[in-house]
Amino acid sequence: MFALTPLPLWADDQGQTQFTDxxxxxxxxxxxxxxxxxxQGSTLNDVVIAxxxxxxxxxxxxxxxxxQAIATYLMSLAPEIAAQKLRFEAQITR
Ligand code: HEC
Structure with a gap:
């Protein structure tokens, strides 16, 4: 029997593929x-700059x-680091 999966995370899948490539x-x-x-944990800002x-x-x-897809994937690998970076980015762009 197939388990019903929650919403497919296409962004993550895409991001993982792009990252691998x-x-x-x-x-x-x-x-x-x-x-x-x-x-791990790199934000969109990090990806754009790098x-x-x-x-x-x-x-x-x-x-x-x-x-965006790559950043979403990288953030999903280390949510804590990502959250910290996003808070920091919000402060320095204020
Ligand atoms: C040819 C090897 C190479 C490839 C391919 C590459 N990187 Fe890098 N990347 C590096 C190196 C080496 C550094 C360290 C900084 C430097 O010396 O340029 C780096 C640094 C970074 C940083 C900054 C990390 C930090 O701590 O400051 C980010 C973010 C990053 N890369 C993201 C990416 C992403 C996203 C991709 C794919 C789209 C990618 N890199 C592909 C070699 C690579």
């Missing part, structure tokens, strides 16, 4: 780090929807 090679399959740092390119991280061309 574009980011996992450097940041690890679960974003815990590898050739790049641990980025994908413009950093020291060793190449610029990565993504649509806004892709950036």
């Amino acid at each position: 574009h980011c996992a090679a450097c940041h690890g399959l679960h974003a815990l780090g590898g050739n790049g740092p641990d980025i 994908t413009r390119g950093m020291d060793q991280m190449p610029e990565i061309d993504l649509s806004e929807a892709e950036q």
Whole structure:
């Protein structure tokens, strides 16, 4: 018998796929780090800034929807870190 699942989390699925395609090679399959740092809990703001390119991280061309999906996925991996970052971002943009 099939269990009835709650609402499908398409955004997370999408984000996980996008993350695996574009980011996992450097940041690890679960974003815990590898050739790049641990980025679990990264917010949309973090993703937008990082994908413009950093020291060793190449610029990565993504649509806004892709950036959002990846951020949603990364935040779901570490909700506490994400919540803290969002509070901090709210303070500095005030
Ligand atoms: C070619 C390897 C590589 C790829 C691919 C890559 N990154 Fe990175 N990323 C890095 C490195 C290395 C850093 C550390 C900063 C630096 O030296 O550039 C970094 C830093 C970051 C940071 C900042 C972390 C911090 O603590 O400041 C975020 C956020 C990030 N990456 C997100 C992503 C996302 C999202 C993707 C996929 C869309 C991605 N990265 C793809 C190598 C990569």
